[in-house]
Amino acid sequence: MKNLDKNNLSLRIAYIFESILAMVVLIAVFLGTIDVLRMIWKAYIVEFQTPVQYSQLNDLLGQILLLVIGVELVVMLSLHLPGALIEVLLYAIARKMLLLPKSEGMADVLIGVIAIAGIFAIRKYLVSNDNSNINVTSIHYEECEEGQSCEECEACREKKLQAEKSKH
Structure with a gap:
């Protein structure tokens, strides 16, 4: 959707x-x-x-x-x-x-x-x-742009930063 x-x-x-x-x-x-x-x-x-x-x-x-x-x-x-x-x-x-x-x-x-x-x-x-x-373990594919790995994806980096901020 x-x-x-x-x-x-x-x-x-x-x-x-x-x-x-x-x-x-x-x-x-x-x-x-x-x-x-x-x-x-x-x-x-x-x-x-x-x-x-x-x-x-x-x-x-x-x-x-x-x-x-x-x-x-x-x-x-x-x-x-x-x-x-x-x-x-x-x-x-x-x-x-x-x-x-x-x-x-x-x-x-x-x-x-x-x-x-x-x-x-x-x-x-x-x-x-x-x-x-x-496969089922990589459902976040919608956020990554075509040709990018998860490490290169801006959306994935932002999620990691938000997760680190919420821990502190």
Whole structure:
């Protein structure tokens, strides 16, 4: 919401609703994590005498990748960056490729590989380098000018000076 009218009520409501939806997804991912831990406990601890079947491991990995997609979706909803959308697409395609049945032909695998290669090409040639690989730990990217590191950024220096003044 940096270049948009911040006084627009509908934009603020939409932003708040989007944040609420992101929190709902995060809660669902947390609950899904408990379910994955229960699956691991049952397969590897309780029934340790029987070897884990391929289908059990495939289901477990599919569930874990679904949770990763959920976390990436929350990041995408929070940061509003093209790079975050690309990460969600990469994980979704990887999950789909992992869950392909053994009976399917190699055509589906080839299509998945082509799709991943296409996403990497999009990331390299179409997404700008200034904020395509921003992660959650560097959310202050809006204040730094393009091409500057955080140490060179005037806004970051001012924040550090204000923090030091407030300590004294």
